[in-house]
Amino acid sequence: MVKICCIGAGYVGGPTMAVIALKCPAIEVVVVDISFARINAWNSDQLPIYEPGLDDVVKQCRGRNLFFSTEVEKHVQEAEIIFVSVNTPTKTRGLGAGKAADLTYWESAARMIADVAKSDKIVVEKSTVPVKTAEAIEKILTHNSKGINYQILSNPEFLAEGTAIQDLFNPDRVLIGGRETPEGKKAVQALKKVYAQWVPEDRILTTNLWSAELSKLAANAFLAQRISSVNAISALCEATGANIAEVAYSVGKDSRIGPKFLNASVGFGGSCFQKDILNLVYICECNGLPEVANYWKQVIKINDYQKNRFVNRVVSSMFNTVSGKKIAVLGFAFKKDTGDTRETPAIDVCKGLLGDKAAISIYDPQVSEDQIQRDLAMNKFDWDHPIHLQPLSPTTVKQVAVTWDAYEATKGAHGVCILTEWDEFKELNYQKIYDNMQKPAFLFDGRNVVDPEKLRAIGFVVYAIGKPLDPWLKDLPAVA
Numbered sequence: 001m002v003k004i005c006c007i008g009a010g011y012v013g014g015p016t017m018a019v020i021a022l023k024c025p026a027i028e029v030v031v032v033d034i035s036f037a038r039i040n041a042w043n044s045d046q047l048p049i050y051e052p053g054l055d056d057v058v059k060q061c062r063g064r065n066l067f068f069s070t071e072v073e074k075h076v077q078e079a080e081i082i083f084v085s086v087n088t089p090t091k092t093r094g095l096g097a098g099k100a101a102d103l104t105y106w107e108s109a110a111r112m113i114a115d116v117a118k119s120d121k122i123v124v125e126k127s128t129v130p131v132k133t134a135e136a137i138e139k140i141l142t143h144n145s146k147g148i149n150y151q152i153l154s155n156p157e158f159l160a161e162g163t164a165i166q167d168l169f170n171p172d173r174v175l176i177g178g179r180e181t182p183e184g185k186k187a188v189q190a191l192k193k194v195y196a197q198w199v200p201e202d203r204i205l206t207t208n209l210w211s212a213e214l215s216k217l218a219a220n221a222f223l224a225q226r227i228s229s230v231n232a233i234s235a236l237c238e239a240t241g242a243n244i245a246e247v248a249y250s251v252g253k254d255s256r257i258g259p260k261f262l263n264a265s266v267g268f269g270g271s272c273f274q275k276d277i278l279n280l281v282y283i284c285e286c287n288g289l290p291e292v293a294n295y296w297k298q299v300i301k302i303n304d305y306q307k308n309r310f311v312n313r314v315v316s317s318m319f320n321t322v323s324g325k326k327i328a329v330l331g332f333a334f335k336k337d338t339g340d341t342r343e344t345p346a347i348d349v350c351k352g353l354l355g356d357k358a359a360i361s362i363y364d365p366q367v368s369e370d371q372i373q374r375d376l377a378m379n380k381f382d383w384d385h386p387i388h389l390q391p392l393s394p395t396t397v398k399q400v401a402v403t404w405d406a407y408e409a410t411k412g413a414h415g416v417c418i419l420t421e422w423d424e425f426k427e428l429n430y431q432k433i434y435d436n437m438q439k440p441a442f443l444f445d446g447r448n449v450v451d452p453e454k455l456r457a458i459g460f461v462v463y464a465i466g467k468p469l470d471p472w473l474k475d476l477p478a479v480a
């Protein structure tokens, strides 16, 4: 039986390996992690991440050919193929701080593999890494190889959270990069054989190592760029009376542009877009390409601008101060159908409102109070380090309350901010919410989930990203 080991039982390692185990019953898959809490959760009925369809897949194969363990070295030693899916945070100190990828966790995984291996291994980069990382990993592995043959492959992951299982079952493409030597080609074929169990052959792309590594960074940069592009246009819509929904629809109808990823929002979040673009920017700078670096940097700048613009709209609409006012925040996750809050725009919006001394009441169907308090207390980029290295009981932010009900969160509030596009927010009884709020009652829709006209008919003052402005806001100065 072929044995696969995956180092890192996170959002990528867990679901990816569960799907490999499901689709390849003849392969034994062990997912290992240094976090006992994470592995315990993977072995329980309460999985450590919320992902539609994941419970089902895990239930079908856990204990059969899918295992979760903290015995990292044992399983690394036994495996023929080792996926490495550990964190690759943005560096917070030293050379490249605030931009470059911190490869500490990757390096320690590679050194551990070199220390314990007793047979030939295929080592697969599953984490998103800078171009040329494979070269560094190769050096670590072969420096003291004891005659062991290592082949490094780049097999970046393209799943999106909230649709991970669907994406893994039916990927647009699987990308495998390897060395162009006979041994390299053999390793590529071995990994291709795994995916070919369920992915049509024409969707399995094989390239050289550097193309595979760079394609992942480029794909995320292109996706994020679309959001910043539509968000930039949303600001112009508000200034001119155009409607971003109509503009995005008309633009997306061009088959060369396409309709996806054109939803204007309060800004993109998630663990990767910002991190990967910063990483790309750093790589461009290191390669003497400042113009290219600045081009991509602008995608991040517009995203920050969009989040600031939203906070400024809230504060300026409410008589230029939210001090002591209750603001309800509906949605804290970075997108719907996930409990993940990494780099969620809600963090920046809440911090902005707290900076103006608002009292915030937050409701999200999948995010716990503990997580929200951690997020609001944590320094930038600190979240992307293994959980056991993060402070256990962070200081709680006193002006923040977390509720488990949207009606409770909005009761007595002066304003409501919708920051995640959860489906249930479309179905709320907004008349009831309005009746229980302070007047004038403000609603700021950062995800365009409500119909502004219907809410205005109830009596709300409504701001919706990129939509024609409420008469209330029209006379206020443009904000940026």
Ligand SMILES: NC(=O)C1=CN([C@@H]2O[C@H](COP(=O)(O)OP(=O)(O)OC[C@H]3O[C@@H](n4cnc5c(N)ncnc54)[C@H](O)[C@@H]3O)[C@@H](O)[C@H]2O)C=CC1
Pocket: 007, 008, 009, 010, 011, 012, 013, 032, 033, 034, 035, 038, 072, 085, 086, 087, 088, 105, 106, 108, 109, 126, 127, 128, 129, 157, 158, 159, 160, 161, 271, 272, 386, 387
């Ligand atoms: N979250 C996502 O949707 C996607 C993430 N990626 C990339 O995949 C990589 C992992 O991301 P996530 O799964 O979201 O991170 P994560 O933080 O959920 O999981 C990483 C896991 O690795 C473990 N770990 C760290 N160092 C270790 C070591 N030396 N030995 C054993 N375990 C170790 C941590 O304890 C943690 O559980 C990143 O490079 C990310 O950019 C790529 C595509 C999608």
Ligand SMILES: O=C(O)[C@H]1O[C@H](OP(=O)(O)OP(=O)(O)OC[C@H]2O[C@@H](n3ccc(=O)[nH]c3=O)[C@H](O)[C@@H]2O)[C@H](O)[C@@H](O)[C@@H]1O
Pocket: 128, 157, 158, 159, 160, 161, 162, 220, 223, 227, 260, 261, 262, 263, 264, 265, 266, 267, 268, 269, 270, 271, 272, 273, 334, 335, 336
């Ligand atoms: O490398 C990664 O981590 C992954 O990053 C993204 O996946 P993810 O961050 O999980 O979620 P997305 O659906 O891409 O959404 C990212 C952010 O953009 C926002 N978004 C998305 C689309 C849109 O039209 N408008 C918009 O504001 C979302 O609300 C969310 O905050 C990519 O879509 C995946 O292909 C990639 O594998």
